[in-house]
Amino acid sequence: MSDEQDPLDATLRTYLRGRADVALPPDMLATVAQRGDSNRRSRVSLFGQARRVAAAAAIAVVIVGVVAFGSTVRPGPGPAGSATPAGSAAPGDSAAPGDSAAPADSAAPADSAAPTDSEGVPSVVLGLPVLPVARARQVLQDGAPRGRALAIAGWWSMQTGLSCAAPRDYKAVIEGWCTATALAPTDAPVMRDDPQVGGIVWDPPAGSLVPRLVPETAGYADLLQGVTDAASSMRPRHVVVVAHIGDPRAILCAPTSRDVCERELVVDAVAWIEGRAIGPLLETDARPPMLTAEQAMSALKRDLPDSTLVTLSPWTREVYGTLDPWIADGVSGFWFARVIPDSVGRDLTAPMTAVFIDEADGTTVTWPLDPPEWTLLAAVHLGARGDIVPEATLAIERRGGGTVYQAAVSQSSMKPATLEPGSYRLVVWSDSERVVLPDPGNGDCEKELDVSAGDVLTLSATWTTGQRCTISVDG
Amino acid sequence: MEPSLARGGSARDAASRDFEALVEPWVDEMYRLAATIVGPDDARDVTQDALLTAWSKLGSLRQRDQPRPWLHAIVVNQCRQLLRSQRRRPRWIDIDEPGVAARARVTSDASVAVAERDRLDRAFGRLDADHRAALALHYVTDLTVPQIAVALGVREGTVKSRIHAAVERMRAELQRDGADR
Numbered sequence: 001m002s003d004e005q006d007p008l009d010a011t012l013r014t015y016l017r018g019r020a021d022v023a024l025p026p027d028m029l030a031t032v033a034q035r036g037d038s039n040r041r042s043r044v045s046l047f048g049q050a051r052r053v054a055a056a057a058a059i060a061v062v063i064v065g066v067v068a069f070g071s072t073v074r075p076g077p078g079p080a081g082s083a084t085p086a087g088s089a090a091p092g093d094s095a096a097p098g099d100s101a102a103p104a105d106s107a108a109p110a111d112s113a114a115p116t117d118s119e120g121v122p123s124v125v126l127g128l129p130v131l132p133v134a135r136a137r138q139v140l141q142d143g144a145p146r147g148r149a150l151a152i153a154g155w156w157s158m159q160t161g162l163s164c165a166a167p168r169d170y171k172a173v174i175e176g177w178c179t180a181t182a183l184a185p186t187d188a189p190v191m192r193d194d195p196q197v198g199g200i201v202w203d204p205p206a207g208s209l210v211p212r213l214v215p216e217t218a219g220y221a222d223l224l225q226g227v228t229d230a231a232s233s234m235r236p237r238h239v240v241v242v243a244h245i246g247d248p249r250a251i252l253c254a255p256t257s258r259d260v261c262e263r264e265l266v267v268d269a270v271a272w273i274e275g276r277a278i279g280p281l282l283e284t285d286a287r288p289p290m291l292t293a294e295q296a297m298s299a300l301k302r303d304l305p306d307s308t309l310v311t312l313s314p315w316t317r318e319v320y321g322t323l324d325p326w327i328a329d330g331v332s333g334f335w336f337a338r339v340i341p342d343s344v345g346r347d348l349t350a351p352m353t354a355v356f357i358d359e360a361d362g363t364t365v366t367w368p369l370d371p372p373e374w375t376l377l378a379a380v381h382l383g384a385r386g387d388i389v390p391e392a393t394l395a396i397e398r399r400g401g402g403t404v405y406q407a408a409v410s411q412s413s414m415k416p417a418t419l420e421p422g423s424y425r426l427v428v429w430s431d432s433e434r435v436v437l438p439d440p441g442n443g444d445c446e447k448e449l450d451v452s453a454g455d456v457l458t459l460s461a462t463w464t465t466g467q468r469c470t471i472s473v474d475g
Numbered sequence: 476m477e478p479s480l481a482r483g484g485s486a487r488d489a490a491s492r493d494f495e496a497l498v499e500p501w502v503d504e505m506y507r508l509a510a511t512i513v514g515p516d517d518a519r520d521v522t523q524d525a526l527l528t529a530w531s532k533l534g535s536l537r538q539r540d541q542p543r544p545w546l547h548a549i550v551v552n553q554c555r556q557l558l559r560s561q562r563r564r565p566r567w568i569d570i571d572e573p574g575v576a577a578r579a580r581v582t583s584d585a586s587v588a589v590a591e592r593d594r595l596d597r598a599f600g601r602l603d604a605d606h607r608a609a610l611a612l613h614y615v616t617d618l619t620v621p622q623i624a625v626a627l628g629v630r631e632g633t634v635k636s637r638i639h640a641a642v643e644r645m646r647a648e649l650q651r652d653g654a655d656r
Contacts, residue, residue: 008646015595016614020507022515028502028522 122240125151125271126308126340128350130240133185133209139348140209140265146246148349149310149340151271153234154183156224157204158213174251174264181224183235184208204236211243211265217336217354219269219311220278240272242310244352248368267337268352269311280309290359296335299357303364307339310352314359333359336367389398399423399448424449494530499531500639502526504543504616505550505552511611512554525553547626551612565625598648606641613638 128151136152158181199395250261261339335357342349354367426447510518612623624631
């Protein structure tokens with residue numbers, strides 16, 4: 001299987017067996033039994049103790065403090081009369097208690113499990129008025145401009161399904177899958193502690209927002225992803241988040257869902273969580289950045305003076321595809337930042353700028369980058385073959401010869417590629433060795449394609465049963 | 476009270492007993508496989524989720540007398556899902572971990588062992604779920620190639636190339652890590 005003379009072989013064997021040298025918790029099957037029963041009864045938040053503890057520890061590591069950028073991280077004054085105090089629901093808030101979707105049988109006293117009320121919720125963050133959920137919904141329904149930041153206070157919850165089948169269709173990074181997020185109105189949620197579940201049961205009430213969390217570009221996403229204390233399970237968190245709609249990554253969605261993606265509310269940062277103001281700097285476990293955070297902020301100060309920093313995080317090329325498929329290969333790393341220019345007036349929203357800071361030379365580049373005029377966006381859908389999750393390789397070849405793109409793809413993955421206008425052949429084959437699957441006569445697994453300037457195309461390669469696949473191109 | 480996945484009916488009780496009898500011999504291995512791929516902090520949840528999935532999909536198990544590759548496949552899929560949802564996470568090195576202790580004995584210098592373990596953790600953490608699973612199944616379990624193929628959801632011919640690619644990726648990551656420092 002591998003070369004026994006290779007020193008790495010022995011190293012890996014020792015290392016991996018060390019990772020595997022763990023003792024099975026004695027109550028594993030009993031706990032599963034309890035979860036299995038409970039899961040049949042209701043939709044609940046279920047997170048195990050292990051993950052809770054890990055998440056609590058994660059937060060201890062991640063939080064590094066508030067970092068001021070520019071002249072200051074200043075809470076700019078909200079427009080007169082425009083900012084409803086976040087701690088109380090606005091008049092007409094659709095989330096009246098009667099809207100609560102809490103099950104009728106959840107009669108346990110809410111005060112035994114409910115988080116504290118909204119005392120201390122800031123009325124302004126990053127110069128933005130903090131809007132209650134109902135007001136934010138109204139702003140969004142009234143057509144908030146693309147890419148403008150809103151600060152919204154509410155109860156955040158994030159529930160991940162116990163087990164989710166792979167999606168039948170390709171899901172872009174800002175589309176939800178297997179995880180239900182909610183930002184609920186600031187009325188204290190009615191919750192109950194279900195001893196059989198071993199945690200808190202809570203259903204977001206009607207009128208909740210459904211934000212999308214893309215951890216790669218959301219400051220302190222760990223605070224929203226995980227559980228912050230071991231004692232309270234996945235109870236909702238009282239938070240203020242900064243978010244926007246009209247995310248440019250909507251272009252990564254399949255054509256049929258692009259309009260929906262444009263309207264997704266995408267979280268940029270956690271500004272406040274249960275009494276704690278959260279700073280904009282996000283440290284990660286990515287390889288040590290070549291630029292320090294101070295150097296990255298110096299670059300921002302140089303190119304975007306007098307701005308308020310929303311989030312700043314170092315990233316490596318592994319996540320390029322989720323940020324922007326058109327970032328040039330060869331860039332070793334960059335810092336990703338969102339800022340709100342101080343020079344512009346803030347209303348209920350404020351324009352937000354996203355930039356990359358190239359670690360090679362400290363230059364800043366505004367995101368999204370302009371896509372080239374010629375584009376093929378290959379969203380590859382591989383339908384499952386029974387219980388087998390297929391994998392395949394996608395190649396794009398010039399019709400005259402020469403491969404211009406080749407990458408492994410797994411189920412429902414997205415592989416963006418940019419192509420000059422011309423004639424190409426798209427080929428998809430399964431497994432690692434190229435054996436183009438037999439063609440029963442309908443062009444299986446190979447397709448010829450002419451790309452014209454301005455094309456944005458989506459490729460679907462779909463396996464059905466057996467070893468047949470078909471390729472279709474939409475655009 | 477005996478643990479039961481389904482209460483309230485004798486038929487379901489019997490089914491749950493059958494299920495427990497089926498999976499119990501392999502739970503420890505499932506847990507260790509999960510710990511190898513996603514780390515000890517998430518292994519419990521991954522294993523629990525895998526067991527629940529196995530319970531709910533028991534009908535799809537064709538060879539009841541050979542549940543092991545099927546259970547491993549479920550664990551690998553749960554690991555994939557978790558890693559997909561947690562593309563990054565801070566790391567902790569626990570000097571009491573067995574692997575660290577073992578290497579400490581070899582080097583007689585715990586700080587070197589921790590640094591080496593940290594370097595390996597970092598490199599392993601950069602692998603995608605499929606590469607992690609391939610290495611874990613190869614180096615930790617004694618599954619045969621056909622069984623690994625089932626667990627990974629690939630053809631037998633792909634297993635070898637997958638493991639080779641994963642080893643080379645580890646090598647590259649370790650070299651890159653060394654070059655970065």
